Amino acid sequence: MKILVIQGSPRSKGNTAAVLESVLAPARAAGHSIESVDVCQLDLHGCRECFACQEVPDDPGCSQDDALTPVIDRIRLADLVVWAFPVFCWGWPAPVKCVIDRLYSVHKFNQNPYKVLIEGKKMALVVTAGGDEYDGADVCVMTYEKFVAFARCKSVGRFIAGNLSDPEATRRDEALAKRARKFGASLLG
Numbered sequence: 001m002k003i004l005v006i007q008g009s010p011r012s013k014g015n016t017a018a019v020l021e022s023v024l025a026p027a028r029a030a031g032h033s034i035e036s037v038d039v040c041q042l043d044l045h046g047c048r049e050c051f052a053c054q055e056v057p058d059d060p061g062c063s064q065d066d067a068l069t070p071v072i073d074r075i076r077l078a079d080l081v082v083w084a085f086p087v088f089c090w091g092w093p094a095p096v097k098c099v100i101d102r103l104y105s106v107h108k109f110n111q112n113p114y115k116v117l118i119e120g121k122k123m124a125l126v127v128t129a130g131g132d133e134y135d136g137a138d139v140c141v142m143t144y145e146k147f148v149a150f151a152r153c154k155s156v157g158r159f160i161a162g163n164l165s166d167p168e169a170t171r172r173d174e175a176l177a178k179r180a181r182k183f184g185a186s187l188l189g
């Protein structure tokens with residue numbers, strides 16, 4: 001299975017990375033292909049709402065050919081897309097939100113029948129948070145569920161790690177790591 005991680009923390013060794021190490025451990029052990037994109041390191045631009053994508057039936061056809069173009073291609077090729085990011089101000093960090101906004105281009109609203117170029121793709125969510133699940137992680141989950149349903153994809157699971165602070169403490173939290181590995185194993189079924 002080809003797994004693509006959309007990693008949305010600006011900290012490459014932060015809490016999200018720490019939790020991901022455990023989530024991905026079962027997939028690594030089983031020999032699955034894992035690619036990760038640090039979207040905070042990319043020069044991304046928001047959707048311009050030009051609707052040029054709607055004139056192209058079989059490709060994303062976004063009018064902006066930037067760092068997101070290959071990311072959208074990789075999403076299309078992946079068997080499983082794992083969205084992993086910290087809660088930022090009760091929502092998705094801006095670069096990750098930019099990715100889902102620009103994925104508007106895979107929806108072909110003018111086609112009859114209407115189609116979505118990533119229909120049926122498996123997706124999973126990993127959210128880390130400083131607060132508990134009602135301090136914004138809940139809002140992130142709601143956006144994820146709406147996005148997955150709208151894109152006609154299939155959610156295979158979601159994982160929330162709350163009350164985190166120091167990434168080194170997160171790495172030492174064996175109970176969290178065990179829960180994360182169990183979640184990671186469940187994604188492979």
Ligand SMILES: Cc1cc2nc3c(=O)[nH]c(=O)nc-3n(C[C@H](O)[C@H](O)[C@H](O)COP(=O)(O)O)c2cc1C
Pocket residue numbers: 009010011013014015016017085086087088089090091128129130131132135136137164165167
């Ligand atoms: C700008 C900013 C906004 C944040 N907003 C929230 C929030 O709304 N709710 C919450 O629970 N945690 C919030 N946090 C805490 C982070 O989600 C938490 O520390 C996370 O685990 C950081 O992950 P990282 O180290 O992978 O970046 C915020 C942190 C930052 C830097």
